[in-house]
Amino acid sequence: MSKIMTRALSNKHRLARKHSLLATLLLSLIGSSATFASGDHHHADAPHLNTSKAYFSGNSAAIDDNTKHSHDDHGHGNEDDHDDHGHGNEDDHDDHGHGNKDDHDDHGHGNEDGHDDNAHDDHGHGDEDDHDDHGHGDEDGHDDHADETKTTIDPHQLALAGVTTSTAGPQTLQQTEKLFGVIAAIDAQTYRLNAPYPSLVEKIHVNVGDRVEKGQVLATLRNVATLQSYSLKSPNAGEVTHRPINAGERVDMTPLLTVTDLSTVWVEMSAFPEAIEKLQVGQNVQVNDLHKHDSATAPLTYIAPKMTGGHIARARAVINNNDGHWRPGMHVKTAVTTATRQVPLAVSSMALQNFREQPVVFSRQGNTFEARPLQLGERDDQYIEVLSGLEVGTEYVTENSFLIKADILKSGAAHVH
DSSP, X not given: OHHHHHHHHHHHHHHHHHHHHHHHHHHHHHHHHHHHHHXXXXXXXXXXXXXXXXXXXXXXXXXXXXXXXXXXXXXXXXXXXXXXXXXXXXXXXXXHHHHHHHHHHHHHHXXXXXXXXXXXXXXXXXXXXXXXXXXXHHHHHHHHHHGGGEEXXXXXXXXXXXXXXXXXXXXXXXXXXXXXXXEEOOGGGXXXXXXXXXXXXXXXXXXXXXXEOTTOEEEEEEETTTOOEEEEEOSSSEEEEEOOOOTTOEESSOEEEEEEXXXXXXXXXXEOHHHHTTOOTTOEEEEEETTOSOEEEEEEEEEOSSOOTTSOEEEEEEEEOTTSOSOTTOEEEEEEEEEEEEEEEEEEGGXXXXXXXXXXXXXXXXXXXXXXXXXXXXXXXXXXXXXXXXXXXXXXXXXXXXXXXXXXXXXXXXXXX
16 A cells, blocks of 8 residues: 555656646747747847746756655655656656757757847948948048038029139239328319409309300390490300309409319328328329229329428329219328239239138139138239239139138038038
């Protein structure tokens, strides 16, 4: 009876160990299948495999411990009972061995797949892609930086923007002295008309502002002594600039009319002592009105021999006024050329722009414009000497060059973002 009970208990323990082993293998296989189904070989395999191994090792230890206790408990039985336990251990060992083999194969393949597919492919190709991306980025960045001083603009847009160009070459720089002036009528061309003897004014035929010809009748008078009428005629062509008398008035050596020839006028300039030392008769004078609507040039004709009470000397030039633009009393700005200098290369001053803290002009080749940093020398009101940075014969933007600058800066900002 005791032998039968011992055998039954042994079979029960052996069956329990087999069930535990099968549960362990099932959990391991489920973990591996879920991992491969997820498709994340790189990060998911290792945790599941380690967990399965830990679980499997823990159950193996439990099984070995149960086997040990079973063996200790039943090791003192009879020979048959010992034989049964021996067979049981062999079965258990065989099952347990196969379980280890299957689990080892499953996890081994999982590790091999994980290493080949994830570790090698993902990291290898990722590094190559990253390297390629950075490589191309550097090349693109280098090309973009090289183009940050250039832009290409459609010819139609250039025409709409009013962009004009000129050719760089030799120029004559002019050193000038700036003086303020005022337009005045020339004394020798101002005619004041008087009655030759006491008379009554019968009629004035002209008004202020009228243009008259030489010999034209300006007024009719009656001699009070003889009561004879006579005419007063214009001594020269010009404009009536003064009329103080009206019909019916008595005149006696009183100015009746003033006629002024304004076809040419004086430009009377005020020069301080330091400027007078540089002035000479015959020097060129550039005259501009204050609104820069018109300009004229003429030689310097007169320099006063003495200073005025305000320590100012008068200088004078005569300019043409056939169109009547220069009116007596008008204030003007003048520039007297005191010296000249020939330079081999110069550009228009209005072409210059400040680009990245450097003076530049924008050269043109076809429809492509490039910022050209310059080293500059002397200048005048129109041109600036170029010491380096540009070649003779280069076409460059003169008017509206700021539009080219804005387009280059806009392109550079787009590359940065």
